[in-house]
Amino acid sequence: xxxxxxxxxxxxxxxxxxxxxxxxxxxxxxxxxxxxxxxxxxxxxxxxxxxxxxxxxxxxxxxxxxxxxxxxxxxxxxxxxxxxxxxxxxxxxxxxxxxxxxxxxxxxxxx
Amino acid sequence: xxxxxxxxxxxxxxxxxxxxxxxxxxxxxxxxxxxxxxxxxxxxxxxxxxxxxxxxxxxxxxxxxxxxxxxxxxxxxxxxxxxxxxxxxxxxxxxxxxxxxxxxxxxxxxxxxxxxxxxxxxxxxxxxxxxxxxxxxxxxxxxxxxxxxxxxxxxxxxxxxxxxxxxxxxxxxxxxxxxxxxxxxxxxxx
Numbered sequence: 001x002x003x004x005x006x007x008x009x010x011x012x013x014x015x016x017x018x019x020x021x022x023x024x025x026x027x028x029x030x031x032x033x034x035x036x037x038x039x040x041x042x043x044x045x046x047x048x049x050x051x052x053x054x055x056x057x058x059x060x061x062x063x064x065x066x067x068x069x070x071x072x073x074x075x076x077x078x079x080x081x082x083x084x085x086x087x088x089x090x091x092x093x094x095x096x097x098x099x100x101x102x103x104x105x106x107x108x109x110x111x
Numbered sequence: 112x113x114x115x116x117x118x119x120x121x122x123x124x125x126x127x128x129x130x131x132x133x134x135x136x137x138x139x140x141x142x143x144x145x146x147x148x149x150x151x152x153x154x155x156x157x158x159x160x161x162x163x164x165x166x167x168x169x170x171x172x173x174x175x176x177x178x179x180x181x182x183x184x185x186x187x188x189x190x191x192x193x194x195x196x197x198x199x200x201x202x203x204x205x206x207x208x209x210x211x212x213x214x215x216x217x218x219x220x221x222x223x224x225x226x227x228x229x230x231x232x233x234x235x236x237x238x239x240x241x242x243x244x245x246x247x248x249x250x251x252x253x254x255x256x257x258x259x260x261x262x263x264x265x266x267x268x269x270x271x272x273x274x275x276x277x278x279x280x281x282x283x284x285x286x287x288x289x290x291x292x293x294x295x296x297x298x299x300x301x
Contacts, residue, residue, distance in 0.1 A: 010249065010252070011246060011249045011252070011253075013253050013255075015242075015245055016242050016246060016253060016256040016260075017256070019238045019241055019242050019245075020238065020242070020256070020259050020260070022238070023234050023235055023237075023238035023263060026234045027231050027234055027235070027266075030227060030231065030234070031227070034227045050183075052183070052186075053182055053183055053187055053190075054190065056182055056186065056227070057182070057183075060178075060227075060230050063230065063234075064234075067234055085253075085255045085259075086255065089255055089256075089258075089259040092259065093259065093262055096231075096262075096263065099231060100228060100231060100266065100269070100270065103224060103227040104224055105219065105220050105223045105224055106220075
């Protein structure tokens with residue numbers, strides 16, 4: 001995906017696009033890890049970072065790591081650049097919606 | 112009039128952090144839409160900019176406090192396993208809910224959805240706060256970015272609303288109780 005475009009404003013949209021896409025990735029990772037921890041016993045056991053909280057501790061910690069790592073990488077790539085925002089926004093919102101849907105138990109139970 | 116420490120923490124988590132976050136969401140949506148929409152001829156002032164920055168950072172703090180107290184303080188009390196052969200499950204909310212087909216879905220649907228979806232709220236609002244900190248008044252020059260942030264704030268409202276609804280209903284059906292007792296007011300015997 002070629003996301004580079006001519007700068008049209010005084011402050012580039014790259015940092016904002018990086019933050020938005022990373023939030024979408026983090027939300028999707030949360031839903032995905034929740035499903036994986038629910039369906040695969042070995043992942044459920046691995047996600048048990050804290051015995052008090054159970055797999056919730058691993059699911060949320062891993063989702064936060066994915067979110068912050070994605071944000072760091074995207075920010076480094078798009079800092080100071082103008083990017084084509086429409087596809088970035090569509091992908092971020094789709095990932096957000098998928099993340100929300102995957103946390104819904106009846107949908108998670110389909111897998 | 113007295114309250115247990117676990118009940119007090121549940122109140123702080125739900126009414127203090129969670130409910131305040133839900134209330135603040137509507138303000139953030141209105142402010143982002145009204146002040147920063149491209150067809151509003153008035154440019155946001157420095158004061159508007161500072162206000163929204165502080166407001167969103169406070170919201171992010173509330174969202175993180177809500178999920179951290181919920182997941183690491185209250186949830187362990189909720190999911191504690193009763194000793195073998197226990198018949199009084201009132202101190203073990205998860206087991207109490209699962210012991211009856213009339214209440215088990217509050218756990219299998221309610222808690223299992225709430226425990227994960229709640230974490231969407233701090234991710235979304237932290238992103239919104241950081242973007243507003245970076246862009247400030249210049250956000251008005253980026254309508255698609257502002258609209259996408261608004262969508263994320265709406266999503267955080269949805270996530271916090273679902274978590275709040277199930278939190279209230281779970282606590283109604285199987286309250287998290289226990290710990291020490293705090294005496295608030297000494298009543299009179301009649």
